[in-house]
Amino acid sequence: MIRTRTVLAGAALCAAAALAGCSSSGPASTAAGSGNGVVTLNYWSGFTGGDQATYVALIKMFNSTHKNIQVNMTIQPWDSIAQKLPEAMATGSGPDIATPDYNVGTIRQYISNGLLAPIDSLLGNGANQVPAAVLPPAIKSAFTVDGHLYAAPANWATLELYYNKTMFAKAGITSPPTTMAQLESDAVKLTVKSGSTVKQYGMAIADHSTIAMWPIFIWANGGNIQTANGCSALDEPQTVAAVSTWANLIVKDDITQVGLAGQDADNLFSAQKAAMEINGPWATGEYTPAHVDYGLAPVPVGSIGATVTTASTVPMVLNAKSPNKTAALTFFAWWLSKPVQAYLAEHAGYPPSRTDMSGYPGLANTPFVAGFSAQSPYARFYLPTVANFSSVDSNVFSPAIQAIERGANVASTLQSASSQLNSAVNCSS
Amino acid sequence: MSQGLARTGVRPSGRTPTARPTAGRRWRKATPGYLFLLPSAAILLVFVVYPIAQSLWMSLHDWSFFSSSHPFIGLGNYRTMLHDPRFWNALRNTAVYTAVVVPGQVGAGLALAVALQRNSLVNKFMRSVFFFPVISALATMGIVWKFLLDPQIGIINHLLVSVGLPDTDFLQSTTWALPAVIAVGIWKSAGFSMVIYLAALQDIPRSVMEAAAVDGAGPWPRFWRITLPMLRQSTLFAVVMATITSMQLFDQVYVMTSGGPLFHTDTLVTYLYQVGFQDFRSGYAAAISWVLFLLILLVSMLQLRLFRFKETD
Numbered sequence: 221m222i223r224t225r226t227v228l229a230g231a232a233l234c235a236a237a238a239l240a241g242c243s244s245s246g247p248a249s250t251a252a253g254s255g256n257g258v259v260t261l262n263y264w265s266g267f268t269g270g271d272q273a274t275y276v277a278l279i280k281m282f283n284s285t286h287k288n289i290q291v292n293m294t295i296q297p298w299d300s301i302a303q304k305l306p307e308a309m310a311t312g313s314g315p316d317i318a319t320p321d322y323n324v325g326t327i328r329q330y331i332s333n334g335l336l337a338p339i340d341s342l343l344g345n346g347a348n349q350v351p352a353a354v355l356p357p358a359i360k361s362a363f364t365v366d367g368h369l370y371a372a373p374a375n376w377a378t379l380e381l382y383y384n385k386t387m388f389a390k391a392g393i394t395s396p397p398t399t400m401a402q403l404e405s406d407a408v409k410l411t412v413k414s415g416s417t418v419k420q421y422g423m424a425i426a427d428h429s430t431i432a433m434w435p436i437f438i439w440a441n442g443g444n445i446q447t448a449n450g451c452s453a454l455d456e457p458q459t460v461a462a463v464s465t466w467a468n469l470i471v472k473d474d475i476t477q478v479g480l481a482g483q484d485a486d487n488l489f490s491a492q493k494a495a496m497e498i499n500g501p502w503a504t505g506e507y508t509p510a511h512v513d514y515g516l517a518p519v520p521v522g523s524i525g526a527t528v529t530t531a532s533t534v535p536m537v538l539n540a541k542s543p544n545k546t547a548a549l550t551f552f553a554w555w556l557s558k559p560v561q562a563y564l565a566e567h568a569g570y571p572p573s574r575t576d577m578s579g580y581p582g583l584a585n586t587p588f589v590a591g592f593s594a595q596s597p598y599a600r601f602y603l604p605t606v607a608n609f610s611s612v613d614s615n616v617f618s619p620a621i622q623a624i625e626r627g628a629n630v631a632s633t634l635q636s637a638s639s640q641l642n643s644a645v646n647c648s649s
Numbered sequence: 650m651s652q653g654l655a656r657t658g659v660r661p662s663g664r665t666p667t668a669r670p671t672a673g674r675r676w677r678k679a680t681p682g683y684l685f686l687l688p689s690a691a692i693l694l695v696f697v698v699y700p701i702a703q704s705l706w707m708s709l710h711d712w713s714f715f716s717s718s719h720p721f722i723g724l725g726n727y728r729t730m731l732h733d734p735r736f737w738n739a740l741r742n743t744a745v746y747t748a749v750v751v752p753g754q755v756g757a758g759l760a761l762a763v764a765l766q767r768n769s770l771v772n773k774f775m776r777s778v779f780f781f782p783v784i785s786a787l788a789t790m791g792i793v794w795k796f797l798l799d800p801q802i803g804i805i806n807h808l809l810v811s812v813g814l815p816d817t818d819f820l821q822s823t824t825w826a827l828p829a830v831i832a833v834g835i836w837k838s839a840g841f842s843m844v845i846y847l848a849a850l851q852d853i854p855r856s857v858m859e860a861a862a863v864d865g866a867g868p869w870p871r872f873w874r875i876t877l878p879m880l881r882q883s884t885l886f887a888v889v890m891a892t893i894t895s896m897q898l899f900d901q902v903y904v905m906t907s908g909g910p911l912f913h914t915d916t917l918v919t920y921l922y923q924v925g926f927q928d929f930r931s932g933y934a935a936a937i938s939w940v941l942f943l944l945i946l947l948v949s950m951l952q953l954r955l956f957r958f959k960e961t962d
Binding site: 299302303306307310329330332333335416417418428429477478479481488491493608610611614615619622623626 | 713714715716717735800801802810815816818820821823907909910911912923926927928929
């Protein structure tokens with residue numbers, strides 16, 4: 221009998237042990253303040269790239285200077301965050317702070333489902349506040365929904381034109397292009413072919429899985445992806461004209477390899493197989509170690525007569541169910557303070573997320589930051605208000621551009637894409 | 650004697666009914682066994698049975714990660730699928746891949762097994778060489794082939810150009826992307842079929858082959874009339890396994906082409922992944938997974954019937 225009971229107890233323990241793994245593998249819990257008055261903020265972020273060390277160092281800096289608030293940052297891949305965060309927030313087990321995605325439109329899905337808390341009190345002139353006027357207009361506009369601010373920028377970047385100085389010199393081009401017309405002719409000049417084989421591309425233009433490069437050509441020509449009311453502008457004449465121009469350069473002159481993802485385009489420029497690329501500040505961390513003799517220039521001016529470029533930011537949001545909202549707002553304000561923004565610029569190459577730091581002492585050591593920062597007033601987001609960004613980008617815009625790069629009729633392809641976009645964003649006009 | 654026993658109702662064994670173990674005693678005897686099964690059963694219930702049931706439940710709802718309410722829509726997701734060109738495109742690509750890779754993989758495996766069946770040192774080494782891709786991670790092999798097929802740095806393009814053939818960007822060509830993925834699929838899996846056939850070939854009695862040779866049968870008649878029929882069970886196993894893995898194709902495509910260019914290599918599972926984990930339409934993704942499950946079940950049953958699989962097999 222004793223033997224039987226021992227066996228039963230052993231089996232029950234085995235079962236309990238097997239199930240214990242399940243109960244302990246749940247998402248990170250939202251930590252409320254501990255007994256000693258220290259508030260722990262759980263923070264999920266997706267900074268897995270070369271800039272990770274800078275973010276980790278900044279969190280350490282915050283924790284060492286704020287004894288009553290400790291930030292516990294968990295870094296995980298973006299797709300992992302995308303899969304886990306909505307469910308975790310909806311079930312009340314999500315982190316206090318998170319960076320849901322690097323596409324700004326995605327936060328609208330969280331907002332419409334009541335998962336995020338507004339952070340309006342972040343803006344102001346108080347001790348733990350940031351003056352509203354110092355945030356770049358594109359950020360304020362993208363993060364404001366129904367009059368409420370829902371995110372703070374974890375970083376901020378604009379795109380510039382990277383050009384290979386050696387290739388320019390070899391082609392007899394003395395300076396980077398300043399107009400779109402010059403960019404087009406330089407791209408052709410810099411494309412080197414041997415029979416049907418392209419030895420060197422004039423540009424590396426990515427068409428999917430990338431920071432938006434194609435919209436720049438469209439915006440520079442007065443076209444757009446969406447109208448002010450969010451409907452499609454893909455079939456507008458300026459949009460069609462811009463895409464037609466670049467489609468011709470690709471189909472007839474082979475100025476870029478087709479079908480490039482963002483990383484493929486970076487690799488092409490890094491391997492010195494392409495002479496130009498429009499890219500963000502993070503790329504300096506790849507091209508400098510690769511010993512590419514590159515220069516940076518503002519994106520050339522198009523027919524609208526002013527420079528325009530793509531903006532990029534990672535929204536940092538506050539969980540609606542977090543019990544530590546005040547502490548989180550303190551962290552947000554600290555993050556947007558001038559010394560932190562200068563540190564981010566100095567160590568990760570990002571321009572400051574505020575517009576009042578021109579001439580700030582720490583920025584003098586960062587050769588490229590001033591250029592990227594100067595583009596801030598002219599930077600626009602790609603599909604900033606589209607909640608189902610990923611679906612629209614991968615099912616509508618990118619396939620249309622990919623088809624056009626392979627010789628599809630520009631007007632009819634964009635017309636079809638326009639209908640799809642209107643359908644995706646529920647626009648009936 | 651026996652008739653007499655039957656009439657009197659006495660059991661031949663001589664055991665009286667009271668000697669049978671009672672239900673309670675049987676249960677006590679079996680309980681430790683059931684309890685030892687409990688950990689495995691619990692794991693299966695939590696990680697296999699429950700997710701399967703949950704996915705069926707999700708497929709009947711408008712289910713999104715973002716929303717806490719998931720309205721019941723019955724077969725709505727399945728009706729949406731009927732009018733979804735991306736689903737039909739993915740189904741077509743999956744069918745083409747499966748239709749080419751399964752015979753290619755099984756045929757190549759059989760050819761390799763026949764060629765390498767003798768136990769020489771060289772053959773043993775070559776078997777390892779051909780089996781190596783099977784044990785390598787498909788995602789890793791996908792990356793390797795992506796480099797090999799790269800138009801700028803890939804050796805395949807370099808070789809093609811050196812013999813006067815045109816420079817081709819295989820993985821970005823709407824014509825060549827799917828054939829390239831298919832070729833890598835066959836290369837990756839042929840070793841698996843080879844191992845199955847090598848084992849089966851060892852089981853064919855030499856006496857049968859010798860008798861056929863004595864009767865004047867040449868190598869080809871012996872192969873077609875003796876070897877191949879005797880490999881029927883192994884062929885069935887190889888074909889069913891190859892079909893299931895082909896219809897579930899994901900990682901190789903995800904790494905090599907991400908379903909592109911222009912969805913020309915999009916498979917049911919890559920599409921399912923996009924719908925579920927990028928568009929967050931979990932209910933629709935669950936419905937696609939159930940359709941895939943039913944398709945695999947149907948095709949497997951057809952194959953079993955085609956190969957005249959019997960219980961005795």
